[in-house]
Amino acid sequence: MSEVLIYGAAGYTGRICAEGFVEAGLRPILGGRQDAVRGLAARLDLRSSIFDLSDPREIERRLQGVRLLLNLSGQFLTTQKLLIEACLVSGVHYVDLAGEVADTSHAFTFDERARLANIMIMPGVGFNVAPSDIAAGIAKARLPDANELVIALATEGGVSRGTLRGMLAHIEQTGHRRVGGALVPARPAESELEFQVAGKKFRAVYDPWVGDLFTAGISTGIPNISTYSVFPGLAVAMMRGRLLWLRDLIQDHLMPLLPEGSSARQLREGRTYVLAIASNGKAQVRVALTGPEAYRFTVLCLREITRAVLAGRWSPGFQTPALYGRALLEGIEGVKWDEE
Template sequence: MMTSRVLLYGATGYAGKLIAASAKSNGLELILAGRNQSSLAAAADKLSLDFRVVGLDDPNAIARSIADVKAVLNCAGPFSKTAKPLVDACVQTKTHYLDIAGEVPEFEALAARDTEAKNAGVMLMPGVGFGVVPTDCLAVYLKHQLPTANRLILAYETQGGVSQGTANTVLPNLHVMGVVRKEGQLIPARPAWKSRKIDFGSGVIVAVSNPWRADILTAFHSTGIPNIEVYTVFPTPVRLLMQMSQYLGWLFSSSLFQSALARLIQTLPPGPSAAERARGTTRVIGVVEDESGQKVTAKLEGPEAYDFTALAAVAIMKRIVQGEAQAGFQTPASVYGADLVLEIPGVMRF
């Protein structure tokens, strides 16, 4: 490829705008893209960037729009709908594909295209934001510390608020079954089927098993550890709803409940304010253990989750522009190593 430009799809969404601003300040050559011309024009004008109006209905039009870029970064959820047409075009045009998805099904869909991507010389790397860069890097770091590890527990908490997009991903699906990794296999698991009391550094709080989180797939890909559980600190009302979902699934899946939830989400602000993000933090704990009972623990602390996503995405885009990419389905730490996360301003590992 003769270009160092990256096309940012979904550039007018909350995360897309943050990533675009961060990329611009880091000197990356971006082209903003999406469906809405007026919103794109305003965003592009603000950052003095080029833009392209790209719908996802015409495969040939998508291919034409990305044929001259090094990579596509997809920030437009739901990724279950937007990833496939963009990946189709990336494979056709030999363009690397990135996104900021964070849940198992979207990653499984891309992992299934590994051979196709390798044949095209294209890298498919979902999860270049807070999900899953810090946890993936911590998993690989811990595997290096204890090569005999056969069990991995990851837990994280975020402080600083949520965007409408995140709420739209999580809240309507609180009753949906997920998975856990046991002996290398993905086993069905219900939301919040287990809980743990964890001290991230400010006292003990409750985290519950998160069976949707993509680390269940990526950490296995990156480390080969066969038993993996992921825990998340949710707001108490969300945690309680998750725990009740096994009894109230019929209610959660009803059209009445879902439409009421959709109306509620629409009343939320697009995302945390700059002041809320500045006050926010993220904390991750990882624990590995082997059959003999040896155990190693490590922690990460970093900026607020949306800022983390923007900074992580920029760090990976920089690597790709420099020619650092591996064909096929990849995870951040499997390509760029456990210390990738330490390139992100404000991140500490201990």
């Protein structure tokens, strides 16, 4: 019997995750509320488990025999609560792809109960948190008295409809910055940052929604954290409150016409760039890396964390990917460190 259940397997990330797991010799159960899951499971010769989240007892029943639940179903503020509650009752470890402050901090509210249930809860295991959280942890270890952390991300490749839909929904809304250990309001694109990784130069804007603002606060204890990402020019304009008519047009009419996600070529050739800079006012430490395309990087992070959990390498309660440190990324093909 499989020990891993992927919930949300019908989505773009769920599909490429299932395919990647099979390539790596893993045999997960594919779960979700759509019949499309059955077709994917049949194609990959995997078991399927079709259920929605309306009945807590049914969720618990579906978790029988499962050791690890991977939640790849969006709207994490909703799906987290229902699935984590079932994992607490069933003694099942839980990870998800939550990548924003609201949903990573929501997962933290289950910390004490997860410790008592002796299970691990780890949100943010995809590209948008995992490698940067690990890089931040390394930087903190090298500069233990660091009091400021800057994280910057850049990607080359495509974007899924789900990611685009989520981003456009709040693209001009106020987010956060971590100041003195507290999350304070910050506007999207309120400042810019030029940075360089592996010889490539980038211009990023302030990204106030990134889950690192919460997770890195937990994993490093650094009180002041800022997060930057590289966005296309049109997105930056929307972040600053302009061209919102275009946002509405994409959301209301154009979304179904866009590609489901990255193309096969983008998955193969795309790259990601991660930078974490820790400083204490006198010195600074820079930790940078490049990795595979963002969605592929996400699948590979999921794969390595799954292997770690099944091998018994986990800690109870709320954890961040920094728990696994550099060793996690060393097991991922295509990751290269940009070290000074």
